[in-house]
Amino acid sequence: MPSAKFPIPQGTLDMLILRIVSLEPRHGYGIAQRLQQLSRDTVQVNQGSLYPALHRLEEKAWLRAEWRESETGREAKFYSLTAAGRKQLEVEKESWNRLSRAVQLIFADG
């Protein structure tokens, strides 16, 4: 279902993943679905690029993963936020807010 929707920068994808996982542990497929729901289908995530991002965050010890039974009864790899990940999410949220405020200001002036 590829379309010309808004492509998403990598740093932003990391932040969105952290945000989604911060609510409750989720597996990769769940994260992909939730991403589309939350952004009301305005952002398009290439599902293939989701997994490298998940593993990168896991290696950085912001996410931890474990295998457990999913809602369908099959085993899935669930990601959840570590303490370090939570801290990182705060940092990202803060810097994002600052950036978007600045961008808004610039456009408002223009």
Add this chain to the structure above:
Amino acid sequence: MRLTNLLPGGRRRRERDLERELRYHLERRADELRADGLTEAEARRQATIEFGGIAQAQEEVRAVWKGQWIDTIARDVRYAARGLARRRGFTVAAVVSLALGIGATTAIFSLTDQLILRRLPVAQPDRLVQLAWMGNSLSASWGGGHLMSYPLCRELQAQATLFDGVFCRSPGTVNLSTGGEREPVRGEFVSGSYFSVLGVTPQIGRLIDRSDDTELGASPVVVLSHGYWKNQLGGTPNVIGRKVLIDHYPMTVIGVAPATFVGVDPLAPPALWIPATMVEQTSALERGWNRALDRRTAWLHVFARLAPNARLAEVKPPLQVWFRRMLEEDTRQADFPQVTAERREAFLASSIDVMPAGRGVSNLRLLLNQPLRVLMGGTLVLLLLASLNVGGLLLARGAARSGELATRMAMGASRRQLAGQLLVESTLLTAAGGALGVLVAPVLSTTVLSYLTYADDIGVSLDARALLFALLTTGIAAALCGLAPMFQMRRVSLQALLKQQSRSATAGGGLTLRKALVVAQMALTLVLLVSGGLFVQTLARLHANVGFDAGNLVVFSLAPPSLGYSEQRSEQTMRNVLRRVTEMPGVSSAAVANTLMLSGGWSTRPLTIQSDARVVSERPVPFMRVTPGFFSALGARVKTGRDFDSRDVRAAGTEPRPWRTAIVNESFARRYFGGRNPVGYRIGVGDQPDVVANIEIIGMVSDFSRRSLRDTEIEQVFFPYWDRDADDGAFYVRVRGTTESTFAAIRAAVREVDAELTVGSLRMYREQIDRAAWTERALATLASGFAVIALVLSVVGVYGLMSFIVTQRRREIGLRLALGSTRAGAVRLILWDAVLMVAIGVAIALPSVWALRRLVETQLFGVSALDVPTLVGPAVALALVALLAALGPALRAALANPTEALRLE
């Protein structure tokens, strides 16, 4: 760091997990699409398309793993380096002890590798074999090792079907004069086939070949070594055709050997090669020696090159057949010695052996082989000790840092990550230790070599193999240091750590492990202490075996014939010097003998002894020629009969005469006279039936070491020096006064007699003894050094551990004291741990000594490897030192105020 990435199994599991994860995604999407009404096949296809490249996603994930891994290592290394830099004392101690351990093992390895194991740098060294006469050859020997006569070597060379060539060689020192000064250099007398069989081609000119091996004395030519040519002659090409003097005999330089070739004794590279046919023109074996063509004179090592495809075992049988026939024919020759039927049988029972000789032959190597093995064992133990110590220190640090670790685990660091960091830390330490060790290894190997031998023209370098060895030992040390902390980490639980953190105590998980490490250290230290003790005792027993008081004895040697003097003039010079030296103030007695004792060699002759019956000596008897007063100069006692006196001194200027008197030692009397007084009986030189026993035994002296300090129960006979061949020898001078002035006075006295004469080997006899015990002294020094280092290391280990235990049990001890236990009881409580560790350590070490005794036994003298005092002494000493080290912490615990200890909670 993901350690599991390093393991193939871990890697596979990750891949499988990733595959499962992606498959879950695709199946879930396909499920949804099927629910929307797509067919099974369509749903699968659609899900795959939406995913957008499964293989690509997998690749990207793998790239993440790899990149992350490197990042993590870099981070861990930085983190560990910062940590180590903060604890400078700990780091320096750990790095230095590891550097010593790795440096020492690398040094000993490069010595062993390059001096003992290396093959000759010639074409296909593995094809070279040495031929050896096994059994009684009825020959007189000139040299060491498996020797054969020149005629036999020529006959072996004719066995062309068995070998790809046969050559023989004999090492010997000659005086070389290339125009100016005469200097003694190492030479090698070689057959004409020598260079061609070894496959050596000349650097310049030509090499000795078969044309130089035709007739005795017909080929006055020499080939120079590349080293001598470059260093002493400036490497000029016009050296070819140059006339040189070899022991006063003119010879011509015909060529220079290539730089890579240094003869067949890698530890004694010669300066020149001379045809074996020219040996009688030199004094290499003995001045005036003329038995090069004698079948009963063995002086050559015989080598052969196996024919291509021929195996060593295949060569032996046909060679044996030939050898048997040769023996048979030999006994039928007219010049075959008249011997007893028994000895003739022994001669005929001889065989010829073929031994691999790819490494050449070397007396020095035989001498170094065993000590180097002992040292390799010692240094390996030391390295093990150092690694254990560092491991113990890391464990202690791990315990002290448990708070930090617990916090980090709570922050989300995995146990594996923390273990990885500990491993990185120990790897950093050992890498630094290894690097430093490689730097000190050359210094250590030079030092050890100079201890083991006084040969100063051999050396070793730190080559690729040594570096590889250093890398390997470093890796093993890193594993040894790192394993313990990792093992400890595995058992740490977060809750336990946090809980303990809240109290004063620290993690106890590694305590058993640390105790085990200290026990191992105790055992290793005791092994080193015992071997050190054995070598020190050996040295002491050797010194005691000299046989007389060497205190004020000075020796030196003179060789007037080397100046080209006639026998008469040389003898007169010797007489004059002896008179001058005897008259010197401060000299209480002086004498001359034909050789310097304890130089490793002697002359022997079979004797015919006329006691109650006529008997032939069981083996050739070492003999020595001495002047009157020799025994009193030495301080050896004439037990019965008399010393030589003026009656045994031939008047100057008269003709040499046969020996008429002899003195024997106690061992001789015991062996051939059953301990009865031998004085008055007669002996003769030789074992033939026609020997007349007309030399009267006039005295018997106490035993003393003659050839080496390991001489025991060796029968000896002494003849009057002046009777004949009295033209060179060694002076033995008993003096009063200081060394310096005596040496100067002796030099002056010799100069007054003849200003041209060089005084050789002028030294105190004590120094001669030290030289004779060179290897033993080295082993004693090095082994004691190792033992002391080991002792220090284990004291540190015990002290560290006991301090730790005391800190941990402070509260318990406080409680006991508060409940009425005595302070002595508290000390006992703590010391009990130490006693137990020492006891287990000793219990492990003693069987180890028993198991290792073969390694050291051949180096020992006068003491058994299982000598009880040498085992018990160090064990007691170690126990005392360990208990002393434990006593400090124990007292600290016992003297603590119980209330304070309890309040720590």
